[in-house]
Amino acid sequence: MTIEVEQLSKSFSTGRAKRRTLVxxxxxxxxxxxxxxxxAYIGPNGAGKSTSIKMLTGILRPDSGAASVLGxxxxxxxxxxxxxxxxxxxxxxxxxxxxxxLQSFRMLGAIFDMSDLQxxxxxxxxxxxxxxxxxxxxxxxxxxxxxxxRCELAACMLHEPEILFLDEPTIGLDLLGKQLFxxxxxxxxxxxxTTILLTSHDVADxxxxxxxxxVINHGSVIYDDDVEVMRRSLFTTKRVEVGLERxxxxxxxxxxxxxxxxxxxxxxxxxxxxxxIRDVVDAILEHLPVADLSIVDPPLDEVIGAIYxxxxxx
Amino acid sequence: xxxxxxxxxxxxVSTGFYLAVVAVVGSLWxxxxxxxxxxxxxxxxxxxxxxxxxTEAATVSLNMRLIDDIGTDISxxxxxxxMLRPVSLVAVRMAxxxxxxxxxxxxxxxxxxxxxxxxxxxxxxxxxxxxxxxxLALAIGCNIAAQHAFAAIxxxxxxxxxxxxxxxxxxxxxxxxxxxxxxxxxPLRLVARLLPFVSMAYIPGRFAAGHVEPLLLLQxxxxxxxxxxxxxxxxxxxxxxxxxxxx
Amino acid sequence: MRSLTATMRSxxxxxxxxxxxxxxxxxxxxVNDLVWVVFWVLFFREAGSVRGWDTQQVLxxxxxxxxxxxxxxxxxxxARRLGQLAADGALDATLVLxxxxxxxxxxxxxxxxxxxxxxxxxxxxxxxxxxxxxxxAIYLAGSLISVITLTGFLVAIGSLSFFFGRNEAGELxxxxxxxxxxxxxDVFTGPGRAVLYSVIPAAFIASVPAKxxxxxxxxxxxxxxxxxxxxxTVGYTMFTLGLRRYTSGSxxxxx
Numbered sequence: 001m002t003i004e005v006e007q008l009s010k011s012f013s014t015g016r017a018k019r020r021t022l023v024x025x026x027x028x029x030x031x032x033x034x035x036x037x038x039x040a041y042i043g044p045n046g047a048g049k050s051t052s053i054k055m056l057t058g059i060l061r062p063d064s065g066a067a068s069v070l071g072x073x074x075x076x077x078x079x080x081x082x083x084x085x086x087x088x089x090x091x092x093x094x095x096x097x098x099x100x101x102l103q104s105f106r107m108l109g110a111i112f113d114m115s116d117l118q119x120x121x122x123x124x125x126x127x128x129x130x131x132x133x134x135x136x137x138x139x140x141x142x143x144x145x146x147x148x149x150r151c152e153l154a155a156c157m158l159h160e161p162e163i164l165f166l167d168e169p170t171i172g173l174d175l176l177g178k179q180l181f182x183x184x185x186x187x188x189x190x191x192x193x194t195t196i197l198l199t200s201h202d203v204a205d206x207x208x209x210x211x212x213x214x215v216i217n218h219g220s221v222i223y224d225d226d227v228e229v230m231r232r233s234l235f236t237t238k239r240v241e242v243g244l245e246r247x248x249x250x251x252x253x254x255x256x257x258x259x260x261x262x263x264x265x266x267x268x269x270x271x272x273x274x275x276x277i278r279d280v281v282d283a284i285l286e287h288l289p290v291a292d293l294s295i296v297d298p299p300l301d302e303v304i305g306a307i308y309x310x311x312x313x314x
Numbered sequence: 315x316x317x318x319x320x321x322x323x324x325x326x327v328s329t330g331f332y333l334a335v336v337a338v339v340g341s342l343w344x345x346x347x348x349x350x351x352x353x354x355x356x357x358x359x360x361x362x363x364x365x366x367x368x369t370e371a372a373t374v375s376l377n378m379r380l381i382d383d384i385g386t387d388i389s390x391x392x393x394x395x396x397m398l399r400p401v402s403l404v405a406v407r408m409a410x411x412x413x414x415x416x417x418x419x420x421x422x423x424x425x426x427x428x429x430x431x432x433x434x435x436x437x438x439x440x441x442x443x444x445x446x447x448x449x450l451a452l453a454i455g456c457n458i459a460a461q462h463a464f465a466a467i468x469x470x471x472x473x474x475x476x477x478x479x480x481x482x483x484x485x486x487x488x489x490x491x492x493x494x495x496x497x498x499x500x501p502l503r504l505v506a507r508l509l510p511f512v513s514m515a516y517i518p519g520r521f522a523a524g525h526v527e528p529l530l531l532l533q534x535x536x537x538x539x540x541x542x543x544x545x546x547x548x549x550x551x552x553x554x555x556x557x558x559x560x561x
Numbered sequence: 562m563r564s565l566t567a568t569m570r571s572x573x574x575x576x577x578x579x580x581x582x583x584x585x586x587x588x589x590x591x592v593n594d595l596v597w598v599v600f601w602v603l604f605f606r607e608a609g610s611v612r613g614w615d616t617q618q619v620l621x622x623x624x625x626x627x628x629x630x631x632x633x634x635x636x637x638x639x640a641r642r643l644g645q646l647a648a649d650g651a652l653d654a655t656l657v658l659x660x661x662x663x664x665x666x667x668x669x670x671x672x673x674x675x676x677x678x679x680x681x682x683x684x685x686x687x688x689x690x691x692x693x694x695x696x697x698a699i700y701l702a703g704s705l706i707s708v709i710t711l712t713g714f715l716v717a718i719g720s721l722s723f724f725f726g727r728n729e730a731g732e733l734x735x736x737x738x739x740x741x742x743x744x745x746x747d748v749f750t751g752p753g754r755a756v757l758y759s760v761i762p763a764a765f766i767a768s769v770p771a772k773x774x775x776x777x778x779x780x781x782x783x784x785x786x787x788x789x790x791x792x793x794t795v796g797y798t799m800f801t802l803g804l805r806r807y808t809s810g811s812x813x814x815x816x
């Protein structure tokens with residue numbers, strides 16, 4: 001096992017002096033990860049994702065429980081572990097803002113005891129892999145967010161880590177940027193066998209990157225299974241939004257459930273395991289004066305809500 | 315609620331720092347006078363302590379970042395929007411700044427007086443003590459007017475911060491904030507007397523040290539009027555410029 | 562060691578490329594320091610000497626204070642910002658690196674404008690402090706020790722924010738330190754004086770080495786070294802203990 005977590009808990013005290021209350025950020029979570037897995041660790045904001053990752057990288061100490069990452073207890077041997085893992089926190093940069101990424105890499109190379117030759121070779125490889133050789137030579141201040149994320153990714157991979165912890169890596173990226181980033185992560189994993197642990201609240205990140213999903217909410221693990229399994233049960237739900245040219249009475253459309261209807265908009269929920277989205281859309285186009293139509297994934301809180309209700313049923 | 319608490323905390327801390335500075339610098343001068351047989355430049359040991367208590371109260375009661383703030387408002391466009399109101403903008407600003415400084419001035423003056431009384435005994439004179447209070451208020455007025463005049467250079471140049479800094483140092487040395495200007499060497503003393511900065515620190519200090527010199531109050535009033543006129547004038551010019559170039 | 566020099570080099574390059582108005586800022590620092598020299602010269606011209614202090618000795622105090630303070634705020638600028646960083650949860654980027662945390666943090670930020678103080682301190686010593694060999698030795702040793710004591714003190718009070726979650730104590734301590742270190746310690750009497758030799762070790766930052774330059778006293782010198790050792794230890798210990806309670810910004814941004 002690459003990562004083993006047993007009944008990990010962590011609380012924070014919040015509020016001002018007199019009204020201090022304890023918030024349980026993470027409560028008794030347990031799971032394990034095998035080498036080479038691509039694990040998505042998901043949940044709504046404040047669910048405890050970051051807190052978990054920060055414990056696994058040794059930044060935070062848990063109140064109770066145990067964890068072992070590459071056979072090391074993170075918070076007692078943080079620096080030892082740091083040599084073997086890479087971390088990318090979407091909101092915290094490892095790069096110097098005014099300098100070029102190459103300059104930052106030079107500092108990191110020294111920190112990870114790399115020789116000049118090793119570093120140059122590695123930067124060359126990463127430049128090719130990330131298609132960022134020129135971007136590396138530009139001051140970080142001048143980079144677009146997508147370019148910056150590629151540099152951040154290079155920074156956390158310089159020392160060839162065995163595990164990559166990516167905390168909200170796609171936050172703020174545009175659609176294309178997200179897709180590029182996802183492809184990269186998959187390639188890293190497939191070519192080098194790097195274990196990936198990724199947090200996100202973007203359903204698409206999970207669908208396209210991960211092969212396994214852990215859902216956490218209110219500090220507890222509420223779902224842990226292969227993405228395929230989850231897809232079959234949950235990602236079969238789509239939402240179809242139809243802009244109407246004029247007010248109409250919406251007829252029954254097989255396989256689609258009308259959830260909202262105004263003079264200008266009709267919203268449906270479609271279970272694609274019962275009727276294909278194509279058939280449903282065809283039916284809608286045929287029966288309604290469509291001005292505009294979009295198909296979207298249900299937002300993550302709905303997915304989690306669905307998981308909850310399923311758990312309740314079972 | 316939290317905000318007022320934090321503000322009250324800041325108030326207490328700044329008063330504490332005021333008292334500490336007065337205690338240190340006051341003690342320094344008192345020790346110096348004691349070493350010289352009791353007087354320095356005509357001031358007795360106790361008088362010097364009261365002098366420092368007054369000059370410090372006159373200077374720390376102001377919003378320290380006033381010049382900075384005005385500069386930011388000018389370059390940030392806040393002034394431009396205020397200009398739409400049908401009153402003299404700078405007059406309103408100066409009046410509200412004066413109102414804001416008064417509670418701090420009162421607190422510092424009272425705390426400083428109590429501490430001085432305990433450490434070096436009663437103030438050197440009753441009449442002069444009463445005049446100190448008037449002089450303190452005038453000093454604040456002069457300071458605010460001068461700071462607005464100084465800050466208005468932000469209409470022309472971007473960096474008002476350096477102006478603020480220079481200004482502070484002028485009050486520090488030529489205004490007599492930490493040392494009575496009688497201590498300055500001859501030519502410099504003359505220059506100091508001719509400049510407005512003495513109205514902002516030295517004059518209330520002089521009264522607090524027990525001197526009854528009503529002409530000094532007149533000097534303060536004169537400078538207050540002059541500085542107000544200058545501030546209004548510079549702002550008017552600056553505003554016109556802002557309208558021309560479109561801010 | 563290699564990682565520290567590399568970090569420092571980056572910090573320097575970062576500060577240097579962000580130096581808008583650099584010379585203006587440095588001149589402002591120098592003018593500020595110069596005004597204090599003017600004050601002291603005028604003061605002692607009038608007073609002669611006060612409690613054993615005269616112009617030359619107080620200039621030595623200023624030289625050591627600006628040199629030591631300039632080094633700490635210039636090269637170890639995070640010593641002053643530590644409390645804020647801890648309260649904001651801004652230590653993550655350092656904690657995921659295999660480096661000694663505190664030293665790395667300290668050199669991670671350079672503030673070029675504070676180097677104005679350093680330049681001033683050296684110049685003042687060379688021009689105004691009669692640099693004989695023995696005085697040079699005391700100036701260098703005194704500055705070094707004041708760097709250690711000041712850094713230790715700033716780290717210690719900054720670390721309080723690990724425990725309280727806010728950094729008011731740190732800011733307050735910093736300002737008190739700067740204010741009290743500026744004056745000859747013998748101006749203070751009674752309990753105030755005792756505080757400056759202990760809790761807020763302002764006496765050891767500049768007054769004590771300046772006194773040693775005038776008349777060397779072994780006990781005093783050992784006391785000064787002792788204070789540096791104590792504050793370095795206290796700072797390091799408080800930081801290490803505090804780090805265990807580090808919340809990475811989670812506790813204070815939630816709810």
